[in-house]
Amino acid sequence: MLSRNAMRSAIDAFHNNTSLLLRTRGASLTSATARQCRTSPFDSWASGRKHISVYGYTQAKALVYSKYGEPKDVLQLHKHSISPPHGTQVTLRLLAAPLNPADVNQIQGVYPSKPPFQTTLGTQEPSAVGGNEGAFEVVTTGSNVKTLRKGDWVVMKQTGLGTWRTHAQLDESQLIRIENREGLTPLQISTVSVNPVTAYRMIKDFCDWDWMRSGEEWLIQNGANSGVGRAAIQLAREWGIKTINVVRERESPEATADLKKELRELGATVVVTESELLSAEFRSRVKELTRHGKEPIRLGLNCVGGKSATALAKTLAPGSHLVTYGAMSKQPVSLPSGLLIFKNLVFDGFWVSKWGDQNPQLKENTINDVLQLTRAGKFKDIPVDEMKWSWETDGPMLTAAVQETLSGYRGGKGLLKYEGGD
Numbered sequence: 435m436l437s438r439n440a441m442r443s444a445i446d447a448f449h450n451n452t453s454l455l456l457r458t459r460g461a462s463l464t465s466a467t468a469r470q471c472r473t474s475p476f477d478s479w480a481s482g483r484k485h486i487s488v489y490g491y492t493q494a495k496a497l498v499y500s501k502y503g504e505p506k507d508v509l510q511l512h513k514h515s516i517s518p519p520h521g522t523q524v525t526l527r528l529l530a531a532p533l534n535p536a537d538v539n540q541i542q543g544v545y546p547s548k549p550p551f552q553t554t555l556g557t558q559e560p561s562a563v564g565g566n567e568g569a570f571e572v573v574t575t576g577s578n579v580k581t582l583r584k585g586d587w588v589v590m591k592q593t594g595l596g597t598w599r600t601h602a603q604l605d606e607s608q609l610i611r612i613e614n615r616e617g618l619t620p621l622q623i624s625t626v627s628v629n630p631v632t633a634y635r636m637i638k639d640f641c642d643w644d645w646m647r648s649g650e651e652w653l654i655q656n657g658a659n660s661g662v663g664r665a666a667i668q669l670a671r672e673w674g675i676k677t678i679n680v681v682r683e684r685e686s687p688e689a690t691a692d693l694k695k696e697l698r699e700l701g702a703t704v705v706v707t708e709s710e711l712l713s714a715e716f717r718s719r720v721k722e723l724t725r726h727g728k729e730p731i732r733l734g735l736n737c738v739g740g741k742s743a744t745a746l747a748k749t750l751a752p753g754s755h756l757v758t759y760g761a762m763s764k765q766p767v768s769l770p771s772g773l774l775i776f777k778n779l780v781f782d783g784f785w786v787s788k789w790g791d792q793n794p795q796l797k798e799n800t801i802n803d804v805l806q807l808t809r810a811g812k813f814k815d816i817p818v819d820e821m822k823w824s825w826e827t828d829g830p831m832l833t834a835a836v837q838e839t840l841s842g843y844r845g846g847k848g849l850l851k852y853e854g855g856d
């Protein structure tokens with residue numbers, strides 16, 4: 435039987451050797467990052483719900499990829515251990531993380547932001563952790579951490595840090611503390627930083643709304659049942675902006691009617707299908723809704739592209755903006771020249787990752803605003819397809835859930851809900 439001190443020395447010796455190995459393989463690890471992540475020989479705590487050893491090493495798993503491709507082909511569940519936090523480091527436990535379309539595009543290698551492939555988690559190949567947003571709970575803090583303590587809930591300040599992991603160790607400065615988590619759920623916090631922030635900023639920043647005309651101005655959007663679309667509906671409702679919302683037909687008229695009803699209950703003024711939008715009659719429908727333009731459609735939000743985007747643009751009042759933030763149909767946006775010449779429409783793009791990096795404080799304020807609405811019952815949960823993640827959950831189950839993300843016509847967004855212990 436090893437004494438406590440002997441065991442401690444054995445662990446340190448193992449970690450030092452691994453560190454040397456990693457360096458000789460050419461990995462450029464700082465001592466702080468190298469400390470985080472080696473597989474410990476003393477992982478007997480693995481089977482229990484608690485994943486912290488008596489020496490403070492946390493056992494963790496992460497969904498990582500070391501090359502681009504389809505999630506089912508390139509994602510792997512990697513087991514590693516995280517050393518006790520030092521200085522301003524914080525060790526976190528996952529509560530929940532959504533599976534967003536952009537996360538999959540990133541793994542496919544077709545997304546502009548590409549997290550660097552690194553060996554910091556002790557993977558054989560340099561790898562990145564999937565996922566861009568999620569809610570985490572603070573498990574332990576380094577001795578110099580000032581603003582966080584055990585039990586706090588946090589989100590990451592930036593995208594690209596990797597959220598599909600049971601545990602993470604980040605610096606205090608990379609985290610936003612949820613000031614008042616009273617009445618909030620992990621689902622709400624894990625999905626607040628990308629979609630609602632995108633909807634909020636697009637509505638606020640691309641149109642100079644006449645706030646004296648509450649209820650007399652409109653926005654139009656496609657992909658209205660998406661996470662962003664649902665957020666836009668509710669924010670617009672709160673801010674006195676009417677909305678025309680475009681969705682794709684479901685497999686039956688009844689299912690389409692149900693979806694329309696669901697969005698109207700969120701606050702959508704009007705919900706139409708893509709074929710209604712593209713029909714010859716839609717022009718007169720818009721005239722009727724807008725009282726012949728007396729109530730102008732001043733903003734279009736486009737996450738689909740192709741014919742849908744063109745049709746949205748045609749409904750806009752002169753001088754309005756069409757903001758493109760997604761390309762779900764993979765079709766380019768093509769626009770009749772007359773919309774530019776005679777209506778002076780403005781075509782913009784928005785990317786929340788870049789905006790957030792440039793406006794960190796405003797991003798935090800926006801998150802807090804949305805959470806305030808959520809607490810007040812004015813911002814409803816998105817429908818989710820929950821994938822429970824326990825210590826025993828195997829990699830293929832998790833990667834299959836990720837693979838589903840872009841399949842279309844889904845009942846809810848994929849959500850990884852971690853149910854393991856600290």
Ligand SMILES: NC(=O)c1ccc[n+]([C@@H]2O[C@H](COP(=O)([O-])OP(=O)(O)OC[C@H]3O[C@@H](n4cnc5c(N)ncnc54)[C@H](OP(=O)(O)O)[C@@H]3O)[C@@H](O)[C@H]2O)c1
Nearest residue numbers: 632657660661662682737759760762763784785786842843
């Ligand atoms: N630029 C940014 O900063 C930013 C931020 C957040 C999100 N986004 C983008 O916004 C879009 C929505 O994201 P999300 O997380 O809100 O999505 P989500 O909740 O996962 O919903 C996906 C949406 O895309 C629609 N869709 C899927 N395939 C489609 C196709 N081939 N043609 C038309 N519509 C299709 C779905 O409609 P069905 O239900 O009919 O399948 C659904 O409305 C994505 O393109 C995402 O990348 C961009």
